[in-house]
Amino acid sequence: MEEDGGKVRALIEKATNSTVAHVDPRLLKAIKTVVRYSDAELRLAARTLMDLMKRDHSQVRYLTLLIIDELFMRSKLFRTLVVENLDQLLSLSVGFRRNHPLPAPPAVASILRSKAIEFLEKWNSSFGIHYRQIRLGFDYLKTSLRLQFPNVQANAARVQQERREREMKTKEILVKKFEVLKENLVLLKEEIRETVDEIGECLEIVKNKEDNVVLGALDDDDDFEEFRPLDLRQLRLDSLKEGEKVCENSENKVVFDALRELYKLLVTKHLVSVKEGISVLIRVEVADTRLRDSMLKEFIDIRNRLQSVKKKCVESGCSLPDITKIDKEEEEDFWEEGKVESTDPGSSSEPSKQNEKSAAPPTSGQVKNDPSECSTKKLKRKEYLCSEGGGTDSGSLRSKLIAEAPVIEWGSFLDTWGSNRDVLANHRGLDLESHWGRVDHDAVIPAKKIAELNLHATLYKEERVEIQPCQAPLAKGGFCQRRDLRVCPFHGPIIPRDDEGNPINQGSSTSDDITLDSGTDLVVQLAKQAVKNVRDRDNEEARKRKMDKQSQKRAKLAKIREHNEAVLRDAAVASTSRSSVYGDGIEGSSRNSLLARNRKDTLASMLRKKVTTKDRLSQRLLNTRASDAMTRQLTMGEDANYREAFPNQWKSGPGFSSVTGMELDSIECVPSLDLTDEDGIHHHLHHFPSVSKPHTTTTTNNNSTNTVASAFHTTSVHELLECPVCTNSMHPPIHQCHNGHTLCSTCKTRVHNRCPTCRQELGDIRCLALEKVAESLELPCKYMSLGCPEIFPYYSKLKHENLCNFRPYNCPYAGSECVIVGDIPFLVTHLRDDHKVDMHSGCTFNHRYVKSNPREVENATWMLTVFNCFGQYFCLHFEAFQLGMAPVYMAFLRFMGDEAEARNYSYSLEVGGNGRKLIWEGMPRSVRDSHRKVRDSHDGLIIQRNMALFFSGGDRKELKLRVTGRIWKEQQNLEGGACIPNLCS
């Protein structure tokens, strides 16, 4: 059993001793299997887990919590065990108790908290009904602390609901569309049919004409065939094939226009509407599917027909829009060069280009096409200069040339393109008379020189290609926004990634390019050209749209940039060790291998962090605002809750958050608190109100104790009875001014007949009413706090307080004017600690007083000794003073307590030597009687100096007095008469 017990414990400890964010599934399974078949194991597991929850490390707690959840969801016994200590578990995992915040590291702590809350919610929903404790805990966290529960179920339900609503809406829309379609079907069909018919007719006409031309041309071709070299023949054939299609001329122009018009109509309107119809029909759900199916069938038929017509059109007049477009471009004298853009998916999806779709290159290829497109425009002018009557043949040659031609920016050198004339040096007729030397007016700059001068210098312009962000997923969520050319320092080579940040294999896209390039077929080239031309025209319209879009995009970009900055800042933080530790927990291997060379991944390492340079940099980078924001985020939730739960204690709240900010530099392992007894921990936080602290109360203003005690029902009256000048209680006669401001009689003499409140003349008016009121008041003695229980009429209170048995005693030390007052125990400690008085216990004593210079009486010596017997304290005084003219020494005992009690004791003092002895017997005096008073009443053993020196023996130079004595308790002391002798009288 014991070794079995060791097993589950070891398993659990092993499982929790890890820095990853989840429990090793194999260990978890092992734990479960061990625990499943043995209740004892389960109990042990519960105990162990609770112990682990008390560890001062959030990671351990977190993993423990995960295991607890696993077992909790499975075992009933475990549930009953856990539920018993649920409050403790919650306080350890949610950390809602202020005095036990969750331990470091804070990042894991916050995960722990959210997880715990999530679990509690889960438990509550599945087992709450069986366990009141779970309900209670849930209610408490929810309603009292107002923690935010993730509310998983409700959220899921809401999402479901939303989706359903959306579906309903789309369905509705579809049905509506379907209805519309049903109505318009006939009309649409009619229209399409008309268009198709017309196209057919047009094509018919064109075909007929072309056939003639082509036939003739083919004859020509045959003639030439014999004496042309093979390659030339091929060229010819191609151009002829081309010519087959391009056959627009002045006579059939009308037909072509009509055809183009129709074609456009067909493509942009009918085809689209038919496609739409089909998609609607496919998606819509209608009651009678038969109608839908038939409609669908019809539509598909129409589409097929349209497509065949379109194909026919394309076959026959594919390039016919080309020429027109070229012509058009010819007239456009301004052409803005297309920008090199990385991708522009929008352009390919322009609806007007759909007819070209078959020929349209994939978007990645478009970048490559663009330069050639530009070159076309560049060289257009030249082309026309060179080949005036290009006709159909020149078309192919030109396209070939276009393909080969380099791209040159427009410049002034183009003005003299192709001219090889000499230029007059001074062809403007500049007068250079004042120039030194002879001026050659006929000087000619040779063409060669001109050409040299006109050499076009081009600046190398780097292609502005946007560098793709790394996009590797970050531990914190989000993606790496670093933009490096090839290799991200954190995430290795930059590879294209999908939305999740997973790398995509990109072999295919490059091969696309190759295939595209290899397609050097003339036809393809021409088709490309055609596409380009069509696109050019569309571009013109699209540009405006694009402008808008760009401005929108720019705004979006700005937003993104802003966000990126934030992300970068986060990333900077994330890449410091502080968060990377946390990242280790989350991400595991890949980052570890890069960052932490050979670093030990222990739990302690999560707590103990080295401050790297990067940290310091990041610290500086992150100004307080940023770090504040972070800590605020971490603590905001709980702070809010605390604020609600403990509104009075909120003050200390910010201290907590500041700690999280500070702990980067100094994190130390706090010895783990033993939480077994919740109560024990509160212990040090509480302050015991203590009863017996007399010295504090008495040394402070005595008035306050008095007023506090009596303030309850007499507050206002008592305030009235307070003199505004001396703030003491007023006693009759109480005076007042004409305006009724009261004043006590002692102060009246001091204020020079002016009311201190209103500066009126005071006069001599008594305030009898107040005197009467005061008379009726009853107040407790001001030494109430020292134990005096009595309550007195207002006026006799003062008298009593002077005599009160509970009034504090003065310090009995006579050597200095000590002003300390307090009760006896306090005074005893005071004497011992502050005056360094000797303390003796026992009721007999035997002292020897030695003084080397006994003649000095003026500097009287005081000796004080304190005796403790019968549970009381006595002070033995020994001093020298001048009695009349005679110098004497005197010893007497004072009782530290009241007169009445002092009478219960007696004492005797003996001093002697050389066979003589003086004996004194008496009653100790109370320390209420001042030292001086006792001395002056001579109530003690008085030794003449001569006598004393005699007792000392020796050469009478030195005082050596042995004083012995005894204190005893009087057995019967009922005579009671206060008989305090005054021996001097």
Place this chain on the structure above:
Amino acid sequence: MWREIRDREAGKTRPNSFKNRVSSSRISDLQLSNYKDVVSPHRGSINSLQVDLTEGRYLLSGASDASASVFDIQRATDFEGGGEGALIAKHKSLITIDKQHQNGHKFAISSAIWYTIDTGLFVTGSYDHYIKVWDTNSTQMVMNFKMPGKVYRTAMSPLATSHMLIAAGTEDVQVRLCDIASGAFAHTLSGHRDGVMTVEWSTSSEWVLVTGGCDGAIRFWDIRRAGCFLVLDQSQSQLGRRPPLLARSAVNKVSTSKALSKGQNLSVKPRLPQKKSGGGNGIKHSPIGQIPAKGSLKQRLHPGMLSSQDRATAHYGAVTGLKTTEDGMYLLSAGSDSRIRLWDVKSGRNTLVNFETARLQTSKPIQLATTQDSNLIFVPCMTSVKAFDVWSGKMRVTFRGHYEYVNCCWFSSQDQELYTGGNDRQILVWSPARLISNEDASPAEDQDNWSD
């Protein structure tokens, strides 16, 4: 269980002992009740709980949000939960009086008690310096008393037949007795040197009142006489309880206890000759009861005035809770020094029973509860309630359930249920485990669920 019933049927056990046996066994397995929920309408901490003494059916609670509520703890207002097995009875409040009520209290209600004779009246004491008496049926205020300070605790004598006084401990040093019959203060008892946290009527004499103050003193008052007649002193102690009266003298136990209480009452008179014999009565039995001469000397002097006795304290710090045992012979007190003391009322001595408390709440009065046979005392210890054996001080059970400090508890001896209220605004019911648990398989049955 069944054997006991058979014994009872056969007449082997007496009805009383049978009942006691059953109830004590039920008490021993109190646990947080899953089938009985008191739905607390309070939005502040619960300060006071009491089940009425006549029917044992209506639970009265007073809370810090100035509201007081009455619950029917025997008939639930509605049920909740899946199958038969886990049916949760919800007890919602029948009456709630809060700030919105036209005569409602303004500040926290610190004490809410039932009128002892019936459930037609209840009394609330509040921090707004008022004690109010309410008619339960009409939920109207019938009387109010303006007190000189915050009211900490009110109490009505459970045995009183000749008076209906509400004893009120307030911030003020004086204890006042409010007479419902006349609507005025009948007495003002002065002696405490600080506010009075807790008041408790004796359960043996209708005239004896016990008060515990913030000054640490516990005073006994005979309300027919002036001044207090006993101040408990923690340094005056005796070991353990006095031996109980012999079994055969159980017959005249009642009369003895009456005599004792009479003796107590008489002891107020300072120079009463038979006082000594009365006082010595219990002591004579005691093996340890040699009272020194000093004690009797003290008794002779006027107790209210003799300083050394008058200054005696029962606790260091304030006395926060008082509870007399059912027979009135002993008094349990809790103090802010986190101690619980058991006092022999007769001799006025601390019995030195060591209760193993860890911490008690210090700033608020707490409400203690005992079982009917006074074997267990329930003490709110911070966030938990602990049950102690009264005579040995051993801790029996810890009831953990509250999330914040527990202020009050009440034991209903009729149903053997414990009610606790705390700062977390919950009223929890702790009841014995069900004897016959319904084992019907319900859809949401709580079972093991091992997937692998």
